[in-house]
Amino acid sequence: MTALLSKQLRLVCHPMTLVFLLAGVFFLIPNYPYSVAFFYVTLGIFFMFMNGREQRDADYNAILPVRKADTVKAACLFTALVELCSLVIAVPFAVLSARINPNGTNLAGLDANVTLFAIAFLLFAVFNIVFLPSFYRTGYKVGVSFLKASVCVAAVVILDVAVTHVPGLGWLDGVDTASCLRQLPILAVCAAVYAIMTLLACRWSIKRFEKVDL
Amino acid sequence: MNVLEVEGLRKVYPAFTLQDVSFTVPEGAIVGFIGRNGAGKSTTLKSILGLVHPDGGMVRWCGEDVKGCEKTFKENIGVVLGGVDFYPKKKLRAITAATKKFYPNWDEAKYQHYCKLFSLDSEKRVDQLSSGMKVKYLIALALSHSARLLILDEPTSGLDPVSRDELVTLFRSIVADGKRSILFSTHITSDLEKCASHITFIKDGAIVHTGTVAGFMEAFADRGGTLEDIIISVERRELDDGAII
Numbered sequence: 001m002t003a004l005l006s007k008q009l010r011l012v013c014h015p016m017t018l019v020f021l022l023a024g025v026f027f028l029i030p031n032y033p034y035s036v037a038f039f040y041v042t043l044g045i046f047f048m049f050m051n052g053r054e055q056r057d058a059d060y061n062a063i064l065p066v067r068k069a070d071t072v073k074a075a076c077l078f079t080a081l082v083e084l085c086s087l088v089i090a091v092p093f094a095v096l097s098a099r100i101n102p103n104g105t106n107l108a109g110l111d112a113n114v115t116l117f118a119i120a121f122l123l124f125a126v127f128n129i130v131f132l133p134s135f136y137r138t139g140y141k142v143g144v145s146f147l148k149a150s151v152c153v154a155a156v157v158i159l160d161v162a163v164t165h166v167p168g169l170g171w172l173d174g175v176d177t178a179s180c181l182r183q184l185p186i187l188a189v190c191a192a193v194y195a196i197m198t199l200l201a202c203r204w205s206i207k208r209f210e211k212v213d214l
Numbered sequence: 215m216n217v218l219e220v221e222g223l224r225k226v227y228p229a230f231t232l233q234d235v236s237f238t239v240p241e242g243a244i245v246g247f248i249g250r251n252g253a254g255k256s257t258t259l260k261s262i263l264g265l266v267h268p269d270g271g272m273v274r275w276c277g278e279d280v281k282g283c284e285k286t287f288k289e290n291i292g293v294v295l296g297g298v299d300f301y302p303k304k305k306l307r308a309i310t311a312a313t314k315k316f317y318p319n320w321d322e323a324k325y326q327h328y329c330k331l332f333s334l335d336s337e338k339r340v341d342q343l344s345s346g347m348k349v350k351y352l353i354a355l356a357l358s359h360s361a362r363l364l365i366l367d368e369p370t371s372g373l374d375p376v377s378r379d380e381l382v383t384l385f386r387s388i389v390a391d392g393k394r395s396i397l398f399s400t401h402i403t404s405d406l407e408k409c410a411s412h413i414t415f416i417k418d419g420a421i422v423h424t425g426t427v428a429g430f431m432e433a434f435a436d437r438g439g440t441l442e443d444i445i446i447s448v449e450r451r452e453l454d455d456g457a458i459i
Binding site: 003007010011056059063064211214 | 289293
């Protein structure tokens with residue numbers, strides 16, 4: 001698996017996939033739907049899969065002493081690593097954003113708080129469960145798969161914007177310590193949903209790709 | 215001893231069927247897998263490698279079903295499927311660095327030796343190599359992890375006569391020690407005449423003949439004196455001039 005992950009980084013990963021790891025920079029923009037930042041991370045993942053297809057990565061995998069299932073597992077694991085790295089890198093930008101933008105000033109959506117990270121987990125979960133199995137159904141239809149996934153991701157972004165307008169849910173938008181502590185269980189639930197959905201996406205992708213004749 | 219045994223391989227497509235393909239690759243042999251375009255050579259090779267799912271049949275590596283020893287099988291083979299088409303903008307150095315991590319028995323000294331022998335420049339990108347050099351690069355990778363069997367799908371197609379002759383000479387030297395074998399699909403009969411010890415002839419998805427070159431020539435003695443005469447004679451279809459007009 002280490003060899004496959006190293007190959008993914010050296011030969012398949014698109015430079016923009018790594019650039020979009022800095023999506024947290026978007027948190028410094030005033031009045032912006034911050035969950036869109038994580039959409040750019042999925043865009044980077046799309047570039048990686050497109051690059052793999054254009055560079056005929058599957059042909060290279062064919063000559064390696066690995067099972068087809070392992071190549072899918074490695075691509076799914078690398079995708080998850082990219083997503084998790086983007087979240088970790090976003091944390092300092094969220095802290096900085098809370099200092100720059102005082103509580104409640106983001107009029108376009110959630111502030112950069114714990115709820116936003118929960119939404120990010122949800123966004124990645126939805127992206128993975130739609131994009132990965134859709135792509136591995138053929139191993140080459142990357143554009144259509146991304147389009148389908150983007151429609152679903154857009155729904156999560158709308159959730160980010162909508163939640164700030166629901167009366168009684170103001171605590172979800174807070175960046176003060178008390179609000180953030182109250183938001184933690186939501187983060188835990190969304191992280192669990194992400195883990196389960198990504199695992200299911202990987203299993204489903206393996207099953208589908210096994211049936212594909214290369 | 216046979217390193218590879220293919221038995222009753224079957225694959226059904228809407229417009230083409232691979233019908234009970236069976237043949238063997240003995241240790242130290244160069245097996246020429248010959249047939250016209252669309253005869254089923256690539257489908258057979260891809261089925262052997264597990265890239266295509268056969269509807270029936272079995273592939274054995276040193277007597278063991280490859281389904282049970284896929285990793286061992288793939289660690290012991292080198293594959294060239296029509297030249298290097300992957301990662302055209304990457305340098306050979308980068309591809310080699312990623313590839314060698316997959317082989318526990320990778321021999322860097324051997325790799326450097328073959329690069330020198332084949333005049334391969336690691337700093338060159340794949341798309342800067344000629345077709346012949348691409349094949350040589352993949353062969354260098356295969357020999358550097360001590361592959362016992364090379365599976366080559368039309369490696370000499372599209373090459374000039376000098377490059378083809380160089381590759382054929384290389385194939386002969388690879389099997390010279392009797393420990394390595396080559397399964398080599400082609401539709402260029404002259405290449406086979408120069409290096410093959412065995413021939414497997416496939417037509418319309420079915421094996422017409424498999425065995426030694428001498429046995430093949432004997433079996434089709436009435437069809438002509440050269441491999442090319444025999445293949446053309448077996449493959450020729452009667453054309454109705456009226457139908458063409």
